[in-house]
Amino acid sequence: METPRSGRTRTTSISLAAETLEAIRERAGKGGVSAFIEEAVRHELAMLALGEIVADHQARHGELTPAEIAAAEAELFGAPRDSSAAA
Structure with missing residues (x-):
């Protein structure tokens, strides 16, 4: 998962639950x-x-x-699946 970076980066300190940090480390891949x-x-x-x-x-x-909500979902995610067709 590579994120384009614009501008300078700055360092900060954050606190995370140990379990959260471990889950991130397991999934972060080479991006870190x-x-x-x-x-x-x-x-x-x-x-x-x-x-x-x-x-x-x-x-x-x-x-x-x-x-309106259905139209927005269709535009974002594609046409909704017809649940009756998947039997």
């Missing part, structure tokens, strides 16, 4: 712990920004309808 955490934080920041966009939209236009 820092790259793994960088990617996770970037993802979380993107999800928070998306939540802000949705909240702003809903404040201006009302709650999203099930059809």
Whole structure:
């Protein structure tokens, strides 16, 4: 998992539960712990920004309808699978 880096990096100290750090180390691969955490934080920041966009939209236009949610999911993840076809 390689994350493009822009600009300078800075060092900081964080505390993690021992089990969390061990799980990261087991899964981090050659990118290492820092790259793994960088990617996770970037993802979380993107999800928070998306939540802000949705909240702003809903404040201006009302709650999203099930059809709007389904359309967004289809655009993000592709057409939903028909569960009745997988038998």
